[in-house]
Amino acid sequence: MIRIYRAALRLLSSAVREEHGETMTALFADLLADARRRKGTAGALLLIVSEIAALVRFAWSERERSGRPRPSVPGFDEPPLRQARRGREPLLVSILQDLRGAGRALARTPGFTFVCVATIALAIGANTAIFSVVHGVLLEPLPYPGADRIVVLGHHSDGGDDLDTTTPGNFYDWQARATAFESMAAFSYTERTLATGDDAERVLGALVTGELFEVLLRAPSHGRTFAPSDDAPGAERVVVLSDGLARRLFGDPDATGRIVSLGGHPCTVIGVMPPDFIFPDYDALFWVPARFDAEFRNNRDQFFLQGVARLKDRVTIDEARAQLDTVMYGIRREHPLFTGQVGAAVLPMKELLVDDVRARLMTLMSAVVLVLLIASANVGNLLLARSAARRREIAVRRALGARTGRLIRQTLTESLLLGAIGGLAGLAVGKALLAALMAWLPPELPRASGFGLDPAVLAFTSLISLLAGLAFGLVPAIQLGLAPSADAMREGVRGTARGRRLRSALVVSEVALALMLLTAAGLLVRSFANLVRVDPGFRPDPALTFTVGVSGPAYEENDRRDAFFEALEERLRRIPGVEGVARSSTLPVAGRGTGAWFNIIDRPTPPGQTPPSVPYRVVNPDYFRVLGIPIVRGRSLEETDGAEMRAVVISESVARRFWPGDDPFGKRIYLGTPDNRLFPDGEIVGIARDVKQTGLAEGSPAAVYFTHRTRPGWSAFMFAVRTSGDPASLAPAVRTALREIDPSIPLVRVRTMDEVLARSADPARVSMLLVALFALLALVLAVLGVFGILSYAVGQRRVEMGIRMALGATATNVRLLVLRQGMILVLTGVLLGLCGALVLTRFMESLLFGLGPTDPATFATVALLLVATAALASDLPARRATRLDPVDVLRHE
Numbered sequence: 001m002i003r004i005y006r007a008a009l010r011l012l013s014s015a016v017r018e019e020h021g022e023t024m025t026a027l028f029a030d031l032l033a034d035a036r037r038r039k040g041t042a043g044a045l046l047l048i049v050s051e052i053a054a055l056v057r058f059a060w061s062e063r064e065r066s067g068r069p070r071p072s073v074p075g076f077d078e079p080p081l082r083q084a085r086r087g088r089e090p091l092l093v094s095i096l097q098d099l100r101g102a103g104r105a106l107a108r109t110p111g112f113t114f115v116c117v118a119t120i121a122l123a124i125g126a127n128t129a130i131f132s133v134v135h136g137v138l139l140e141p142l143p144y145p146g147a148d149r150i151v152v153l154g155h156h157s158d159g160g161d162d163l164d165t166t167t168p169g170n171f172y173d174w175q176a177r178a179t180a181f182e183s184m185a186a187f188s189y190t191e192r193t194l195a196t197g198d199d200a201e202r203v204l205g206a207l208v209t210g211e212l213f214e215v216l217l218r219a220p221s222h223g224r225t226f227a228p229s230d231d232a233p234g235a236e237r238v239v240v241l242s243d244g245l246a247r248r249l250f251g252d253p254d255a256t257g258r259i260v261s262l263g264g265h266p267c268t269v270i271g272v273m274p275p276d277f278i279f280p281d282y283d284a285l286f287w288v289p290a291r292f293d294a295e296f297r298n299n300r301d302q303f304f305l306q307g308v309a310r311l312k313d314r315v316t317i318d319e320a321r322a323q324l325d326t327v328m329y330g331i332r333r334e335h336p337l338f339t340g341q342v343g344a345a346v347l348p349m350k351e352l353l354v355d356d357v358r359a360r361l362m363t364l365m366s367a368v369v370l371v372l373l374i375a376s377a378n379v380g381n382l383l384l385a386r387s388a389a390r391r392r393e394i395a396v397r398r399a400l401g402a403r404t405g406r407l408i409r410q411t412l413t414e415s416l417l418l419g420a421i422g423g424l425a426g427l428a429v430g431k432a433l434l435a436a437l438m439a440w441l442p443p444e445l446p447r448a449s450g451f452g453l454d455p456a457v458l459a460f461t462s463l464i465s466l467l468a469g470l471a472f473g474l475v476p477a478i479q480l481g482l483a484p485s486a487d488a489m490r491e492g493v494r495g496t497a498r499g500r501r502l503r504s505a506l507v508v509s510e511v512a513l514a515l516m517l518l519t520a521a522g523l524l525v526r527s528f529a530n531l532v533r534v535d536p537g538f539r540p541d542p543a544l545t546f547t548v549g550v551s552g553p554a555y556e557e558n559d560r561r562d563a564f565f566e567a568l569e570e571r572l573r574r575i576p577g578v579e580g581v582a583r584s585s586t587l588p589v590a591g592r593g594t595g596a597w598f599n600i601i602d603r604p605t606p607p608g609q610t611p612p613s614v615p616y617r618v619v620n621p622d623y624f625r626v627l628g629i630p631i632v633r634g635r636s637l638e639e640t641d642g643a644e645m646r647a648v649v650i651s652e653s654v655a656r657r658f659w660p661g662d663d664p665f666g667k668r669i670y671l672g673t674p675d676n677r678l679f680p681d682g683e684i685v686g687i688a689r690d691v692k693q694t695g696l697a698e699g700s701p702a703a704v705y706f707t708h709r710t711r712p713g714w715s716a717f718m719f720a721v722r723t724s725g726d727p728a729s730l731a732p733a734v735r736t737a738l739r740e741i742d743p744s745i746p747l748v749r750v751r752t753m754d755e756v757l758a759r760s761a762d763p764a765r766v767s768m769l770l771v772a773l774f775a776l777l778a779l780v781l782a783v784l785g786v787f788g789i790l791s792y793a794v795g796q797r798r799v800e801m802g803i804r805m806a807l808g809a810t811a812t813n814v815r816l817l818v819l820r821q822g823m824i825l826v827l828t829g830v831l832l833g834l835c836g837a838l839v840l841t842r843f844m845e846s847l848l849f850g851l852g853p854t855d856p857a858t859f860a861t862v863a864l865l866l867v868a869t870a871a872l873a874s875d876l877p878a879r880r881a882t883r884l885d886p887v888d889v890l891r892h893e
Contacts (some may be wrong), residue, residue: 120422123375125429153307185210188580205286223256223271300338415473419501423465511829521775530850539628549716558713579624621799642709811882822874
């Protein structure tokens with residue numbers, strides 16, 4: 001075949017043959033030997049055919065430029081487009097040729113292509129899935145016209161940053177006096193029993209006052225929304241349904257005119273909203289007018305309404321906030337007792353939805369971006385190694401007349417094609433990961449039902465695929481395109497020091513990025529471990545929890561409500577295996593519940609000041625015993641409390657807050673305002689251990705406990721039924737007991753106590769698991785990078801190591817030489833990664849519990865883990881180096 005190639009060289013001019021003929025023949029001989037070694041005779045035949053075709057094209061181009069006749073080569077036809085435009089190849093044809101060439105090059109190395117595509121697909125898939133969530137929650141505009149002008153209104157209490165609710169009196173004053181808003185409304189979540197025929201369920205909706213649908217500028221798909229007359233006291237009861245609820249109840253979205261029982265009262269469906277309508281979130285399935293009477297519209301002590309308004313054109317949020325502050329100043333002067341310590345708050349509506357999850361989502365997004373960078377560095381290293389083996393091929397191409405720009409473009413086209421294939425595969429991976437995320441993510445995540453691979457997500461995937469292809473392909477492309485031909489011919493496939501430095505730099509960056517991600521994961525793992533070890537303050541033994549609420553004409557009177565819950569409690573106790581029944585307005589870890597002003601009778605609040613608010617619990621006397629909440633001082637509540645004396649139990653946090661260093665026993669208190677007390681007064685008879693109310697990370701869980709006899713007529717209770725067996729097995733018996741009393745009342749939120757505790761830690765658990773998963777992927781990629789570069793280095797330094805061993809170096813000396821090279825890279829990356837982690841983890845402080853963002857133990861553990869893993873990866877090529885036969889190596893070289 002060498003003779004055939006020499007004969008084909010005669011197609012070139014004598015000047016070219018004299019100057020480059022011998023070099024080209026030598027290079028062809030090397031390529032031929034390599035092709036035979038890899039693919040046998042078939043590979044050699046393919047090589048000779050492709051090389052002769054290249055010589056023909058080069059000769060044709062050379063003779064065209066010199067004006068001499070073209071050589072006639074049988075079977076070779078000039079492309080039609082080149083005939084139309086001689087002297088310069090059309091760009092489209094050139095690009096298509098580059099793509100075909102890139103495809104053939106990748107197809108010739110299927111193993112290399114698979115590894116690159118798999119690496120890119122994992123990284124891009126993770127980015128696509130997490131970006132889908134971030135886009136759906138943080139970036140996607142709210143589905144209302146002019147959503148950027150919709151704001152929420154409320155209060156900042158005691159100088160805090162949290163947005164608190166307002167009262168009906170304050171809201172109606174804002175509506176009448178503030179002129180910066182086109183329209184204004186207020187809403188409050190409400191859960192009511194909804195029945196159609198014999199079926200009943202508890203459904204979450206919104207109680208609305210004001211111009212809600214005018215604020216949102218959304219029209220119903222069927223019927224109408226509320227008119228001002230619908231919100232008047234004594235108006236006919238009407239309801240607007242969501243599209244999903246209407247279809248579920250009636251099988252038809254046009255449910256206008258239908259009658260549903262809501263809270264025991266018949267309501268007429270006057271409208272159904274479009275399928276894409278959400279407010280405030282996907283959980284709200286119906287909207288009803290508040291219908292406040294004149295007296296309640298002036299109420300100043302019940303903070304339960306969230307305001308929402310639409311700004312007028314050219315009015316900024318700061319201007320609206322300043323105006324509302326002025327209105328609040330007047331309200332405080334008129335009602336100092338109720339509004340003495342509250343100020344007005346105006347925030348973009350999206351802030352209300354996403355504020356609690358922003359830090360977690362941005363942490364996840366940062367994690368997958370780091371994974372993408374590590375993957376790009378890894379693929380870049382593979383391409384650099386591959387490019388070193390192609391230096392002679394590139395030199396031949398340049399010798400045959402290929403321009404530098406064309407060589408760079410051809411090599412870059414291969415990397416972009418890899419990125420495109422990896423992006424398509426990553427899209428499939430991202431879709432699968434997104435489906436898994438939907439099952440993992442907490443149900444409280446805002447707009448969780450709206451995630452998907454929409455055009456914005458597809459554009460993001462396409463962009464990062466393009467950027468990834470450029471990132472890992474640009475350096476190898478430039479290196480190949482600019483390398484001097486003479487150097488390439490002299491070095492063969494041994495590479496250059498510059499190439500080794502580039503590959504080493506990429507490995508160092510991989511290790512640094514992996515350490516940053518591992519540190520973040522380590523902090524979240526330790527934080528979650530601290531969280532789940534927190535004592536919740538009660539005994540989480542096997543128990544079944546559920547909620548029961550009554551409403552409607554049959555339960556208008558307090559005595560009927562109390563009798564129902566006492567009868568249910570008695571039936572539950574008689575279920576076989578039940579050891580106790582606890583009943584509370586809000587169970588531990590289920591939420592703050594309702595709060596009221598805390599007033600000490602012998603220490604009245606100074607005039608013009610608003611008393612502090614404290615959460616309270618309406619409980620049965622068995623509550624503390626069944627849940628295992630210790631009474632640290634005094635006694636528990638008893639059956640006679642409320643009938644003979646109004647006894648209350650306070651938590652340790654309340655005792656420390658209001659009686660520091662003093663004894664609260666026998667002190668008399670009341671909850672509420674002077675003219676609207678929950679009970680006239682109560683005597684403190686015991687101090688209970690602090691119990692976590694809003695979650696395991698809660699700081700000071702204050703609470704006041706009293707029985708339903710002290711405050712009769714409570715309409716909904718949470719139950720905890722303790723059993724010696726499997727609590728989930730009690731659910732059928734509980735449903736039967738409820739149906740025996742009133743079959744129209746549904747049982748809702750049926751969970752075991754373990755599930756309640758687990759749900760309270762769900763956000764921290766999901767963040768920890770996902771970041772740990774991405775960190776593990778980053779660790780694997782970084783270790784593969786270390787292993788790859790050392791394996792490549794051993795291959796490139798075979799002669800050097802053979803000479804060392806021939807001159808007396810032991811296997812241990814050679815092994816340490818390779819290990820030292822690897823560990824220098826790893827330790828350099830670890831040092832850089834520690835510096836980066838010190839910066840990165842400071843943004844995670846709000847996600848951590850029980851440790852700081854620069855926890856030394858976590859940093860040290862992660863660094864040692866990475867060093868130890870990388871050392872194991874370095875040892876494999878080091879052992880391979882010790883098995884070299886110096887005689888065999890030197891003979892082949």
